Amino acid sequence: MEIATQSIEGGFADPVFNAQTVFRAVMDAMAQPGSVQPLPAFAHPPAPLSAMAGAVALALCDNDTPLWLDPALQISAAVKSWLGFHAGAPLANTPADAHFALIAAPAEMMALDGFSQGTQDYPDRSTTLILQVSDLTSGTPLLLQGPGIEKTATIAPARMPRHFVEQWKQNSQRFPRGVDIILAAADSIACLPRTTRIKTMEA
Amino acid sequence: MTAQPTDIATYNFAYLDEQTKRMIRRAILKGIAIPGYQVPFASREMPMPYGWGTGGVQVTASIIGPDDVLKVIDQGADDTTNAVSIRAFFKKVANVAVTTETAKATIIQTRHRIPEHPLAAGQVLVYQVPIPEPLRFLEPRETETRKMHALEEYGLMHVKLYEDIARHGRIATTYAYPVKVEGRYVMDPSPTPKFDNPKMHNSPALQLFGAGREKRIYALPPFTEVVSLDFEDHPFEVQTFDQPCALCAAENVYLDEVILDDHGGHMFVCSDTDHCEKRREEGHRGHLAPETRLAPEKMEPAQ
């Protein structure tokens, strides 16, 4: 399919309500870290951008939010054109300028501290990372604690960034600065806000 | 002139445009990720005045969907005029189901109270906030208070509370009583009576706070530690009432004083109207409930 056609098709069929549904799933996932929020595929972006990550991007990004793409997405003209057409988000020059980052290959991604961490005065000015993961059950199990979790929660996202647990620990130490993560699996969403502490089950 | 409406002005579905909703939704997510931190957002003018719930309305308008059931209270009551007005607004612009029953609502927008019926997981409590900055009355400058939050420098607040104790023998703050969230940010709980503060701690519901005029959104995720500020020798305590609700006999609830006549006659009734009605439906009767009421001339003033 031509890029021009690809870029026009595959957006939200019902922009108002699809965006609301996706947002509520993300909100619930962010409020209850580690909880898995099921969500149908509302968007159909060109590969390698996944349907779920694409839908999250459409729900949250627009021309006010510079977006950073990882190399796997960066090389796809079709993906850039699709995001440009449906979200209108400008591409960030550097990861540190990004309000959102879309990561198609988390296992190869750059370090978390390369993204904007916000400032001590404005810790909200940090990058929110949208990680495409194949599932939330087949990876290393992560035992989670923190706000939003009554006692503990467990999640096992597949193909996470290298040294993720160690990187996340450093992210927590930067609080209130730090990045937040939205995990976009094939048919569900989970979140790791910066307040979530990970106690690995395997060291 | 014939009264033929023109298409001179039209409004979007759910009032807010999609770009505005996205902006507010992003602020909500940041607020959840940094509990108690006030996220600046580009608050919009709303079709009700600033100070009348525009922050709460913007938050509700940004999260609400067709499957939601909305409850709106002001002073704990569903039938106060501003609550009626906001409920009617959402009925009109979003065509959502509305309820007065706390347990049936998915979103509860409130001004000045937290319902008596315990909130459940999955519910969202949206607070209307007039002045979100807990340090504002101690330091009017935003540039200064921002620094204090950044440096976690809350000495001024403790000094203020301690001056209260020195002057009045107690902390003389009865509402908008400051809390500390997860041991980090000092937060204004909105002007709820301090009676409601303990309900914020480890609530299973998500709590969102919107301040429209001051352009701030903040949040408490479920199961978040919320501690009312106090001192070891002057621990935080809530208001207590000497008598139960005159209509439903409820104890340990927040009561409003209702003036009955001009010779000092008054009675105390639940501020949470839904809670009171529910209890009366269940057969609870207070000493002034209609079925058992005394003749008006015999009615004794409370206290």
Next chain:
Amino acid sequence: MYVAVKGGEAAIANAHRLLADRRRGDRSVPALRLDQIVEQLALGVDRVMSEGSLYDRELAALAIVQARGDMIEAIFLVRAYRTTLPRFGYTRAVETGAMLVERRVSATYKDLPGGQLLGPTFDYTHRLLDPELAAGGDVEEPLRRENEAEAMPRVSAILAREGLIEPDGDMPRDHIPGDITREPLEFPMARDIRLQALSRGDEGFLLALGYSTQRGYARNHPFVGEVRIGEVELELDVPELPFAVPLGSIRVTECQMVNQFKGSAKAPPQFTRGYGLVFGQSERKAMAMALCDRALRATEFGEDVVAAAQDEEFVISHSDNVQATGFVEHLKLPHYVDFQAELDLVRRMRAEHDARENAGKAEEKREAAE
């Protein structure tokens, strides 16, 4: 007997019905048409457009009649509509030097290129009520000037040739103008943001603040370099097109206040400027805005901040009348839950106070008896 207040919905509906009746007034008097308001209450329409931040005369007129002539209510109506409108883009900066001028006066020069042009002004009218207006008498057609007007450079450009006045604002080249309707305010703010806030600020508030600077609360020695009123072209850059698209013209009032400045550690002696620009025709607002703008530049020139008009957080946080009226008027809403909490506290403290007093008196009696 206590009856829970019910029927709020009906009460509200009835109140609004009564409001509609009072708005319409005596039915035997013809209803106002929007074109009558646009044509005959034009300066009221201009104020609503200016502080409502929406250039649309017809909507402003509708807001005025809907608000029964309450200007702040009308401004609020326009703002609440404006905020729902999609944003297509930002025009190029308007070129006020190329304005199609209807009025232009300078207090700093007797005559200047383009001349002094009085235009449609209240200045020099004798404020005597005119019974002929009440009778709706005929009005003469205005005179038209015979030859094409010569170019009218801005007074600031004339002064700048000698280097006597500070140049136009010096935002960094890559500075993207902010938008107070899209981004939350942050202090301290850049001048572009501050000017936006002032331009939609309450006329009365800015007037009082500007006046206070004249009376010595941060006096800044102002001269009206120029006030000009007229039409300016709006042009929009569209990425796909090699030229700017003309969108039409709007009427604006611009004031360039020239302020004496003796120099400081930071800046050489030269004239400095305060700037005012508003939709429509409003000299009072543009001039007050210019006075406040200059006062708010105190730190830029190393001046001490000693008065309210120089205090950015104070001025900008309180200049918006839609915010101010909302918060002042919200005191009408029920606050009885919090009042109850205070009532309880005061009762308890009074009881303790009385107990102490009584204990003290008992002690006195006992001592006296001994």
